[in-house]
Amino acid sequence: MEQLEQNTRSVEQFLQRSAPFLxxxxxWEQQLSDLSWQSLQTEAEQGKVAVFSIDMVNGFCHEGPLSSSRVKGIIPEVVNVFEQAYRIGVRQFVMAQDSHTPESIEFADFPPHCQVNTSEAENIPELANLPFAHLYTTIAKNSLNAFHGTELAAWLDEHKDLSTVIVVGDCTDLCVYQTAMHLKLHANAYNLPLRVIVPANAVQTYDTPVEVAQEIGALAHDGDVLNLIFLYHMYLNGIEVVRKVNG
Known part of the structure; x- marks a missing residue:
């Protein structure tokens, strides 16, 4: 009983200490500013701007055990980023997408999803049917990090003249975070002046409430809290987090 009381007090103290920070x-999130497409147009016309779409596949939007209404909800914003980027001259679109092997080690942590040669692993039709879809560079990945075990690192080395990368998709605290951080840290390591931009309205993560997690025997995952914290953590590491890109 004494240990339980100590644990309770510790949790209460943690919550009290954390409240000002949260x-x-x-x-901070409420005060995010917008970024103008016009400000990127010259660089885009020079081939120096790319859009990275992370895991905007059917298995996270439309079907399967990991499909999420929260992620599905950002589809219009992601499509808008693609259309507006193309309008100002962007021609580099990288689609980093889960395409797991049946024996994927990741299935120990998440239910089997987005397996190779299934509809779950396919690009969502909202992006696949855009008239410039032939420009997409698709990177099939078997882990949260799109640079591990793929040709994306070689692609990045071939595009050292990039000045700006816009990252959209899901999940904010998982694959989006891994991609944005890799891009930024790679640029830092080689002293490359690369801007990595994450529009908050075009990224999202899933939600598993505590009571649901307890019922199904999974880890709880507060989508609102983790989406916010990981946006902030990316910002702390030099990634430009904006409310949206418009105009």
């Missing part, structure tokens, strides 16, 4: 992070 309030500050929420306030």
């Amino acid at each position: 309030t500050a992070v929420a306030s």
Whole structure:
């Protein structure tokens, strides 16, 4: 009983200490500014801007055990990023997409999903049917990090003249975070002046409430909290987090 009381007090103290910080992070998110497409047009016309779409596949949007209404909800914003980027001259579109082997080790942590040669692993039709879809560079990945075990690192080495990469998709705290951080840290390591931009309205993560997690024997995952915290953490590491790109 004494140990239980100590644990309870420890949790209460942690929550009390964390409240000011969480309030500050929420306030930061509310004050995010927009970025203008016009400000990127010259670089785009020079071939120096790319859009990275992360896991906008059927298995996270439309079907399967990991499909999420939260992720599905950003489809219009992601499509808008693609259309507006193309309008200003962007021709580099990288589609990093889960395409797991049947024996994927990741299935120990997540239910089997987006397996090779299934509809779950296919690009969502909202992006696949855009008239410039032939420009897409598709990177099939078997882990959260699109640079491990893929040809994406070689692609990045071939595009050292990039000045800006816009990252959209899901999940904010998983594959989006891994991609954006890799891009930024790679640029830092080689002193490359690469801007990595994440529009908050075009990324999202899933939600598993505590009570649901307890019922199904999974880890709880608060989508609102983790989406916010990982946006903030990317910002702390030099990634430009904006509310949206418009105009």
